[in-house]
Amino acid sequence: MERADLERRLAEHVDAGDTVARDAVAHALATTYGAAALPALLRASVHDRNDDGESLQLDVLELFEAWPGEARAEVLACVSSADPGLRRVGVWGLSVIDLDRRGEHVALVVEAASDPDPRVRGEALGGLGSIFGAGDPRALAALTAGTRDPDPEVRCAAVQGLHSWPGEAVTAVLVARAADADRRVRFWTAWALSGRPGAAATLERLTADDDPDVRAAAGDVLAIGRRASGALEHPWS
Structure with missing residues:
Protein backbone atom coordinates (compact mmCIF):
# COMPACT_ATOMS: atom_id res chain seq x y z
CA MET A 1 0.00 0.00 0.00
CA TRP A 67 17.48 7.52 11.97
CA PRO A 68 18.92 9.99 14.52
CA GLY A 69 19.52 12.86 12.10
CA GLU A 70 16.06 12.69 10.55
CA ALA A 71 14.51 12.19 14.00
CA ARG A 72 16.18 15.31 15.35
CA ALA A 73 14.94 17.40 12.43
CA GLU A 74 11.36 16.16 12.80
CA VAL A 75 11.33 16.63 16.57
CA LEU A 76 12.65 20.18 16.27
CA ALA A 77 9.95 20.90 13.68
CA CYS A 78 7.36 19.71 16.20
CA VAL A 79 8.81 21.92 18.93
CA SER A 80 8.39 25.00 16.74
CA SER A 81 4.90 24.04 15.52
CA ALA A 82 1.87 26.28 15.99
CA ASP A 83 -0.02 23.19 17.17
CA PRO A 84 0.39 22.75 20.95
CA GLY A 85 -0.14 19.01 20.62
CA LEU A 86 2.82 18.72 18.27
CA ARG A 87 4.89 20.98 20.52
CA ARG A 88 4.17 18.62 23.41
CA VAL A 89 5.28 15.62 21.33
CA GLY A 90 8.37 17.54 20.25
CA VAL A 91 9.33 18.34 23.83
CA TRP A 92 8.98 14.68 24.74
CA GLY A 93 11.08 13.77 21.70
CA LEU A 94 13.86 16.15 22.71
CA SER A 95 14.14 14.53 26.12
CA VAL A 96 14.59 11.17 24.36
CA ILE A 97 17.00 12.01 21.55
CA ASP A 98 19.11 14.28 23.77
CA LEU A 99 20.19 11.54 26.16
CA ASP A 100 23.43 11.01 24.27
CA ARG A 101 23.99 14.69 23.49
CA ARG A 102 24.85 15.81 27.03
CA GLY A 103 22.12 18.37 27.44
CA GLU A 104 22.28 20.00 24.03
CA HIS A 105 18.53 20.59 24.02
CA VAL A 106 17.90 21.41 27.67
CA ALA A 107 17.56 25.12 26.83
CA LEU A 108 14.74 24.38 24.39
CA VAL A 109 12.87 22.29 26.96
CA VAL A 110 13.37 24.99 29.60
CA GLU A 111 11.86 27.46 27.16
CA ALA A 112 8.94 25.10 26.63
CA ALA A 113 8.32 25.18 30.39
CA SER A 114 6.93 28.69 29.75
CA ASP A 115 4.77 27.65 26.78
CA PRO A 116 1.26 29.19 26.63
CA ASP A 117 -0.28 25.71 26.70
CA PRO A 118 -0.23 24.02 30.12
CA ARG A 119 0.09 20.54 28.61
CA VAL A 120 3.32 21.60 26.92
CA ARG A 121 4.58 23.14 30.15
CA GLY A 122 3.78 19.95 32.03
CA GLU A 123 5.55 17.81 29.42
CA ALA A 124 8.60 20.05 29.63
CA LEU A 125 8.76 19.83 33.41
CA GLY A 126 8.36 16.07 33.23
CA GLY A 127 11.41 15.89 30.99
CA LEU A 128 13.43 18.31 33.11
CA GLY A 129 12.67 16.23 36.20
CA SER A 130 14.00 13.07 34.54
CA ILE A 131 17.56 11.98 33.78
CA PHE A 132 17.42 14.38 30.83
CA GLY A 133 17.64 17.42 33.12
CA ALA A 134 19.48 15.84 36.05
CA GLY A 135 22.08 18.13 37.59
CA ASP A 136 21.40 21.06 35.25
CA PRO A 137 20.71 24.28 37.20
CA ARG A 138 18.46 25.49 34.38
CA ALA A 139 16.24 22.48 34.90
CA LEU A 140 16.10 23.08 38.66
CA ALA A 141 15.14 26.73 38.13
CA ALA A 142 12.36 25.79 35.72
CA LEU A 143 11.01 23.10 38.06
CA THR A 144 11.06 25.49 41.00
CA ALA A 145 9.17 28.11 39.01
CA GLY A 146 6.76 25.42 37.86
CA THR A 147 5.62 24.78 41.42
CA ARG A 148 3.98 28.23 41.25
CA ASP A 149 2.33 27.71 37.87
CA PRO A 150 -1.37 28.72 37.71
CA ASP A 151 -2.31 25.30 36.34
CA PRO A 152 -2.47 22.54 39.00
CA GLU A 153 -1.43 19.80 36.54
CA VAL A 154 1.74 21.75 35.80
CA ARG A 155 2.40 22.19 39.52
CA CYS A 156 1.97 18.43 39.92
CA ALA A 157 4.57 17.82 37.21
CA ALA A 158 6.97 20.25 38.86
CA VAL A 159 6.57 18.68 42.30
CA GLN A 160 7.10 15.18 40.92
CA GLY A 161 10.14 16.39 38.99
CA LEU A 162 11.74 17.83 42.13
CA HIS A 163 11.54 14.54 44.02
CA SER A 164 15.02 13.41 42.99
CA TRP A 165 16.74 16.78 43.53
CA PRO A 166 18.69 16.99 46.80
CA GLY A 167 19.12 19.97 49.08
CA GLU A 168 17.36 21.98 51.76
CA ALA A 169 16.28 24.65 49.27
CA VAL A 170 14.37 22.04 47.25
CA THR A 171 12.81 20.67 50.42
CA ALA A 172 11.62 24.18 51.30
CA VAL A 173 10.01 24.55 47.87
CA LEU A 174 8.19 21.24 48.33
CA VAL A 175 7.11 22.07 51.88
CA ALA A 176 5.46 25.22 50.55
CA ARG A 177 3.38 23.11 48.19
CA ALA A 178 2.00 21.10 51.10
CA ALA A 179 -0.43 24.01 51.52
CA ASP A 180 -1.41 24.07 47.84
CA ALA A 181 -5.10 24.67 47.15
CA ASP A 182 -5.24 21.65 44.83
CA ARG A 183 -5.44 18.25 46.49
CA ARG A 184 -3.49 16.57 43.65
CA VAL A 185 -0.55 18.87 44.24
CA ARG A 186 -0.63 18.10 47.96
CA PHE A 187 -0.82 14.38 47.16
CA TRP A 188 2.28 14.46 44.96
CA THR A 189 4.02 16.75 47.42
CA ALA A 190 3.65 14.08 50.10
CA TRP A 191 5.35 11.53 47.86
CA ALA A 192 8.01 14.02 46.73
CA LEU A 193 8.95 14.58 50.39
CA SER A 194 9.72 10.89 50.80
CA GLY A 195 13.21 10.37 52.17
CA ARG A 196 13.95 14.08 52.56
CA PRO A 197 15.53 15.23 55.86
CA GLY A 198 13.38 17.71 57.75
CA ALA A 199 10.13 16.75 56.04
CA ALA A 200 8.54 14.76 58.88
CA ALA A 201 6.66 17.69 60.43
CA THR A 202 5.11 18.61 57.10
CA LEU A 203 4.13 15.02 56.43
CA GLU A 204 2.54 14.79 59.90
CA ARG A 205 0.42 17.83 59.05
CA LEU A 206 -0.61 16.22 55.78
CA THR A 207 -1.87 13.15 57.65
CA ALA A 208 -4.64 15.47 58.87
CA ASP A 209 -5.41 16.84 55.39
CA ASP A 210 -9.03 17.25 54.29
CA ASP A 211 -8.46 14.85 51.39
CA PRO A 212 -8.29 11.11 52.19
CA ASP A 213 -5.81 10.37 49.39
CA VAL A 214 -3.44 13.04 50.69
CA ARG A 215 -3.75 11.67 54.23
CA ALA A 216 -3.03 8.16 52.99
CA ALA A 217 -0.02 9.24 50.94
CA ALA A 218 1.49 11.16 53.85
CA GLY A 219 0.92 8.19 56.15
CA ASP A 220 2.52 5.80 53.68
CA VAL A 221 5.57 8.03 53.26
CA LEU A 222 6.01 8.34 57.02
CA ALA A 223 5.71 4.56 57.39
CA ILE A 224 8.32 4.01 54.68
CA GLY A 225 10.65 6.41 56.48
CA ARG A 226 10.19 4.62 59.81
CA ARG A 227 10.91 1.23 58.22
CA ALA A 228 14.01 2.61 56.54
CA SER A 229 15.23 4.06 59.85
CA GLY A 230 14.64 0.75 61.58
CA ALA A 231 16.62 -1.09 58.94
CA LEU A 232 19.56 1.28 59.38
CA GLU A 233 19.49 0.90 63.16
CA HIS A 234 19.34 -2.89 62.91
CA PRO A 235 21.18 -3.86 59.70
CA TRP A 236 21.29 -7.51 60.76
CA SER A 237 17.50 -7.85 60.83
Whole structure:
Protein backbone atom coordinates (compact mmCIF):
# COMPACT_ATOMS: atom_id res chain seq x y z
CA MET A 1 0.00 0.00 0.00
CA GLU A 2 1.24 3.50 -0.83
CA ARG A 3 2.51 5.66 2.01
CA ALA A 4 -0.19 8.29 1.47
CA ASP A 5 -2.89 5.64 1.81
CA LEU A 6 -1.37 4.31 5.03
CA GLU A 7 -1.06 7.82 6.43
CA ARG A 8 -4.69 8.52 5.61
CA ARG A 9 -5.78 5.31 7.32
CA LEU A 10 -3.63 6.14 10.33
CA ALA A 11 -5.28 9.55 10.67
CA GLU A 12 -8.73 7.97 10.39
CA HIS A 13 -7.97 5.48 13.16
CA VAL A 14 -6.60 8.26 15.36
CA ASP A 15 -9.78 10.30 14.85
CA ALA A 16 -11.90 7.25 15.61
CA GLY A 17 -9.97 6.47 18.79
CA ASP A 18 -9.16 2.95 17.58
CA THR A 19 -5.76 2.42 19.19
CA VAL A 20 -5.38 -1.17 18.01
CA ALA A 21 -5.86 -0.30 14.34
CA ARG A 22 -3.83 2.87 14.81
CA ASP A 23 -0.85 0.94 16.09
CA ALA A 24 -1.09 -1.70 13.38
CA VAL A 25 -1.02 0.92 10.61
CA ALA A 26 1.71 2.90 12.37
CA HIS A 27 3.85 -0.23 12.58
CA ALA A 28 3.32 -0.92 8.88
CA LEU A 29 4.36 2.63 8.07
CA ALA A 30 7.45 2.46 10.26
CA THR A 31 8.70 -0.88 8.99
CA THR A 32 8.01 -0.07 5.33
CA TYR A 33 9.05 3.56 5.04
CA GLY A 34 11.50 4.15 7.88
CA ALA A 35 12.34 7.78 8.58
CA ALA A 36 9.78 8.96 6.03
CA ALA A 37 7.07 7.65 8.36
CA LEU A 38 8.18 9.84 11.29
CA PRO A 39 5.99 12.90 10.57
CA ALA A 40 2.82 10.79 10.44
CA LEU A 41 3.74 8.80 13.55
CA LEU A 42 4.56 11.94 15.50
CA ARG A 43 1.22 13.47 14.51
CA ALA A 44 -0.52 10.30 15.66
CA SER A 45 1.41 10.52 18.94
CA VAL A 46 -0.36 13.77 19.80
CA HIS A 47 -3.37 11.72 20.85
CA ASP A 48 -3.14 9.32 23.77
CA ARG A 49 0.61 8.90 23.51
CA ASN A 50 0.80 7.12 26.86
CA ASP A 51 -2.36 5.04 26.64
CA ASP A 52 -2.78 1.31 26.08
CA GLY A 53 -1.51 1.56 22.51
CA GLU A 54 2.11 1.70 23.60
CA SER A 55 3.43 0.00 20.45
CA LEU A 56 3.08 3.32 18.63
CA GLN A 57 5.59 4.88 21.01
CA LEU A 58 7.90 1.89 20.63
CA ASP A 59 7.85 2.30 16.85
CA VAL A 60 8.68 5.99 17.23
CA LEU A 61 11.57 5.18 19.57
CA GLU A 62 12.94 2.60 17.15
CA LEU A 63 12.85 5.15 14.34
CA PHE A 64 14.63 7.65 16.58
CA GLU A 65 17.41 5.13 17.13
CA ALA A 66 17.67 4.03 13.51
CA TRP A 67 17.48 7.52 11.97
CA PRO A 68 18.92 9.99 14.52
CA GLY A 69 19.52 12.86 12.10
CA GLU A 70 16.06 12.69 10.55
CA ALA A 71 14.51 12.19 14.00
CA ARG A 72 16.18 15.31 15.35
CA ALA A 73 14.94 17.40 12.43
CA GLU A 74 11.36 16.16 12.80
CA VAL A 75 11.33 16.63 16.57
CA LEU A 76 12.65 20.18 16.27
CA ALA A 77 9.95 20.90 13.68
CA CYS A 78 7.36 19.71 16.20
CA VAL A 79 8.81 21.92 18.93
CA SER A 80 8.39 25.00 16.74
CA SER A 81 4.90 24.04 15.52
CA ALA A 82 1.87 26.28 15.99
CA ASP A 83 -0.02 23.19 17.17
CA PRO A 84 0.39 22.75 20.95
CA GLY A 85 -0.14 19.01 20.62
CA LEU A 86 2.82 18.72 18.27
CA ARG A 87 4.89 20.98 20.52
CA ARG A 88 4.17 18.62 23.41
CA VAL A 89 5.28 15.62 21.33
CA GLY A 90 8.37 17.54 20.25
CA VAL A 91 9.33 18.34 23.83
CA TRP A 92 8.98 14.68 24.74
CA GLY A 93 11.08 13.77 21.70
CA LEU A 94 13.86 16.15 22.71
CA SER A 95 14.14 14.53 26.12
CA VAL A 96 14.59 11.17 24.36
CA ILE A 97 17.00 12.01 21.55
CA ASP A 98 19.11 14.28 23.77
CA LEU A 99 20.19 11.54 26.16
CA ASP A 100 23.43 11.01 24.27
CA ARG A 101 23.99 14.69 23.49
CA ARG A 102 24.85 15.81 27.03
CA GLY A 103 22.12 18.37 27.44
CA GLU A 104 22.28 20.00 24.03
CA HIS A 105 18.53 20.59 24.02
CA VAL A 106 17.90 21.41 27.67
CA ALA A 107 17.56 25.12 26.83
CA LEU A 108 14.74 24.38 24.39
CA VAL A 109 12.87 22.29 26.96
CA VAL A 110 13.37 24.99 29.60
CA GLU A 111 11.86 27.46 27.16
CA ALA A 112 8.94 25.10 26.63
CA ALA A 113 8.32 25.18 30.39
CA SER A 114 6.93 28.69 29.75
CA ASP A 115 4.77 27.65 26.78
CA PRO A 116 1.26 29.19 26.63
CA ASP A 117 -0.28 25.71 26.70
CA PRO A 118 -0.23 24.02 30.12
CA ARG A 119 0.09 20.54 28.61
CA VAL A 120 3.32 21.60 26.92
CA ARG A 121 4.58 23.14 30.15
CA GLY A 122 3.78 19.95 32.03
CA GLU A 123 5.55 17.81 29.42
CA ALA A 124 8.60 20.05 29.63
CA LEU A 125 8.76 19.83 33.41
CA GLY A 126 8.36 16.07 33.23
CA GLY A 127 11.41 15.89 30.99
CA LEU A 128 13.43 18.31 33.11
CA GLY A 129 12.67 16.23 36.20
CA SER A 130 14.00 13.07 34.54
CA ILE A 131 17.56 11.98 33.78
CA PHE A 132 17.42 14.38 30.83
CA GLY A 133 17.64 17.42 33.12
CA ALA A 134 19.48 15.84 36.05
CA GLY A 135 22.08 18.13 37.59
CA ASP A 136 21.40 21.06 35.25
CA PRO A 137 20.71 24.28 37.20
CA ARG A 138 18.46 25.49 34.38
CA ALA A 139 16.24 22.48 34.90
CA LEU A 140 16.10 23.08 38.66
CA ALA A 141 15.14 26.73 38.13
CA ALA A 142 12.36 25.79 35.72
CA LEU A 143 11.01 23.10 38.06
CA THR A 144 11.06 25.49 41.00
CA ALA A 145 9.17 28.11 39.01
CA GLY A 146 6.76 25.42 37.86
CA THR A 147 5.62 24.78 41.42
CA ARG A 148 3.98 28.23 41.25
CA ASP A 149 2.33 27.71 37.87
CA PRO A 150 -1.37 28.72 37.71
CA ASP A 151 -2.31 25.30 36.34
CA PRO A 152 -2.47 22.54 39.00
CA GLU A 153 -1.43 19.80 36.54
CA VAL A 154 1.74 21.75 35.80
CA ARG A 155 2.40 22.19 39.52
CA CYS A 156 1.97 18.43 39.92
CA ALA A 157 4.57 17.82 37.21
CA ALA A 158 6.97 20.25 38.86
CA VAL A 159 6.57 18.68 42.30
CA GLN A 160 7.10 15.18 40.92
CA GLY A 161 10.14 16.39 38.99
CA LEU A 162 11.74 17.83 42.13
CA HIS A 163 11.54 14.54 44.02
CA SER A 164 15.02 13.41 42.99
CA TRP A 165 16.74 16.78 43.53
CA PRO A 166 18.69 16.99 46.80
CA GLY A 167 19.12 19.97 49.08
CA GLU A 168 17.36 21.98 51.76
CA ALA A 169 16.28 24.65 49.27
CA VAL A 170 14.37 22.04 47.25
CA THR A 171 12.81 20.67 50.42
CA ALA A 172 11.62 24.18 51.30
CA VAL A 173 10.01 24.55 47.87
CA LEU A 174 8.19 21.24 48.33
CA VAL A 175 7.11 22.07 51.88
CA ALA A 176 5.46 25.22 50.55
CA ARG A 177 3.38 23.11 48.19
CA ALA A 178 2.00 21.10 51.10
CA ALA A 179 -0.43 24.01 51.52
CA ASP A 180 -1.41 24.07 47.84
CA ALA A 181 -5.10 24.67 47.15
CA ASP A 182 -5.24 21.65 44.83
CA ARG A 183 -5.44 18.25 46.49
CA ARG A 184 -3.49 16.57 43.65
CA VAL A 185 -0.55 18.87 44.24
CA ARG A 186 -0.63 18.10 47.96
CA PHE A 187 -0.82 14.38 47.16
CA TRP A 188 2.28 14.46 44.96
CA THR A 189 4.02 16.75 47.42
CA ALA A 190 3.65 14.08 50.10
CA TRP A 191 5.35 11.53 47.86
CA ALA A 192 8.01 14.02 46.73
CA LEU A 193 8.95 14.58 50.39
CA SER A 194 9.72 10.89 50.80
CA GLY A 195 13.21 10.37 52.17
CA ARG A 196 13.95 14.08 52.56
CA PRO A 197 15.53 15.23 55.86
CA GLY A 198 13.38 17.71 57.75
CA ALA A 199 10.13 16.75 56.04
CA ALA A 200 8.54 14.76 58.88
CA ALA A 201 6.66 17.69 60.43
CA THR A 202 5.11 18.61 57.10
CA LEU A 203 4.13 15.02 56.43
CA GLU A 204 2.54 14.79 59.90
CA ARG A 205 0.42 17.83 59.05
CA LEU A 206 -0.61 16.22 55.78
CA THR A 207 -1.87 13.15 57.65
CA ALA A 208 -4.64 15.47 58.87
CA ASP A 209 -5.41 16.84 55.39
CA ASP A 210 -9.03 17.25 54.29
CA ASP A 211 -8.46 14.85 51.39
CA PRO A 212 -8.29 11.11 52.19
CA ASP A 213 -5.81 10.37 49.39
CA VAL A 214 -3.44 13.04 50.69
CA ARG A 215 -3.75 11.67 54.23
CA ALA A 216 -3.03 8.16 52.99
CA ALA A 217 -0.02 9.24 50.94
CA ALA A 218 1.49 11.16 53.85
CA GLY A 219 0.92 8.19 56.15
CA ASP A 220 2.52 5.80 53.68
CA VAL A 221 5.57 8.03 53.26
CA LEU A 222 6.01 8.34 57.02
CA ALA A 223 5.71 4.56 57.39
CA ILE A 224 8.32 4.01 54.68
CA GLY A 225 10.65 6.41 56.48
CA ARG A 226 10.19 4.62 59.81
CA ARG A 227 10.91 1.23 58.22
CA ALA A 228 14.01 2.61 56.54
CA SER A 229 15.23 4.06 59.85
CA GLY A 230 14.64 0.75 61.58
CA ALA A 231 16.62 -1.09 58.94
CA LEU A 232 19.56 1.28 59.38
CA GLU A 233 19.49 0.90 63.16
CA HIS A 234 19.34 -2.89 62.91
CA PRO A 235 21.18 -3.86 59.70
CA TRP A 236 21.29 -7.51 60.76
CA SER A 237 17.50 -7.85 60.83
